[in-house]
Amino acid sequence: MLVDDHTSFRLPLAIVLGREPDLEVVAEAGSLAEARALLGREDLEIDVALVDLNLPDGSGVDLIGDLRKARPGTATLVLSAHSDPVQLALAIEAGAMGTAHKSASPLEVVESLRRLHAGEQLLSLQEITKAIRLVSRERQEDHEAQLAIERLTSREREVLQSLAEGLSDQEIAERLYVGVGTVRTHLRSLLLKLHVQSRLQALVFAVRHGLVEIRR
Numbered sequence: 001m002l003v004d005d006h007t008s009f010r011l012p013l014a015i016v017l018g019r020e021p022d023l024e025v026v027a028e029a030g031s032l033a034e035a036r037a038l039l040g041r042e043d044l045e046i047d048v049a050l051v052d053l054n055l056p057d058g059s060g061v062d063l064i065g066d067l068r069k070a071r072p073g074t075a076t077l078v079l080s081a082h083s084d085p086v087q088l089a090l091a092i093e094a095g096a097m098g099t100a101h102k103s104a105s106p107l108e109v110v111e112s113l114r115r116l117h118a119g120e121q122l123l124s125l126q127e128i129t130k131a132i133r134l135v136s137r138e139r140q141e142d143h144e145a146q147l148a149i150e151r152l153t154s155r156e157r158e159v160l161q162s163l164a165e166g167l168s169d170q171e172i173a174e175r176l177y178v179g180v181g182t183v184r185t186h187l188r189s190l191l192l193k194l195h196v197q198s199r200l201q202a203l204v205f206a207v208r209h210g211l212v213e214i215r216r
Contacts, residue, residue, distance in 0.1 A: 001025075001026060001044075001046045001049045001050070002017075002050050003028075003051045003055070003063060005054075010028060013109070017109075017113075020110055022114070026045065031058075032062060033057055035055075035063050039066060048077060048113050048117055049063075050076075051064060051079065054080065054081075059087075059090075064091055064095050075097045077112055078096045079100050080101065080102060086138055088131070089132070092132075093131060093132060098112055098122030099122075148193055148195060149194075149209060152194075152211075156193070159187060160211055160212055162175060164206065164207070169183050
């Protein structure tokens with residue numbers, strides 16, 4: 001089964017795989033929803049799934065988890081144009097048995113499929129351990145970030161949003177009907193709570209965790 005939202009990539013790959021005497025493309029999907037619908041078909045036998053992580057309606061990581069539950073005998077190969085270590089680590093944790101970049105040659109992809117179908121493990125124990133540790137570290141950081149966010153007052157959140165809109169200290173003071181000194185006090189407080197050193201770092205943190213809305 002091929003799961004990739006780029007038809008210009010998926011169709012040529014399906015043609016190449018279909019030419020191999022021992023391979024057959026039994027299903028194709030361009031979104032998470034389409035792939036999940038295919039999992040519900042009892043008449044569809046899937047030995048190996050090639051899954052892109054960046055789908056228009058969700059993450060391929062979620063599909064890998066669904067595959068593992070619904071069809072535990074199906075091996076999954078992640079095929080992605082991106083090499084985000086966190087996303088790849090999440091995919092491995094979810095049950096992916098191998099990863100390949102979209103720049104890999106068709107012959108390399110075919111070889112990986114055959115090895116997976118033969119029961120080989122494409123990932124070393126070291127790679128799996130590294131992925132699990134990376135995911136654990138990311139989750140710990142997210143947990144600590146959430147605790148920091150919960151410590152922010154509503155006024156400090158307003159100051160952050162004003163910063164995201166490019167307002168100066170004076171403009172923030174006028175918006176909130178407070179003095180400039182009060183604004184700077186709020187800024188010092190939120191920097192301390194978020195464990196960052198500058199306003200720019202605070203904005204990066206806020207955008208990453210959805211604390212502010214970037215308005216055009």
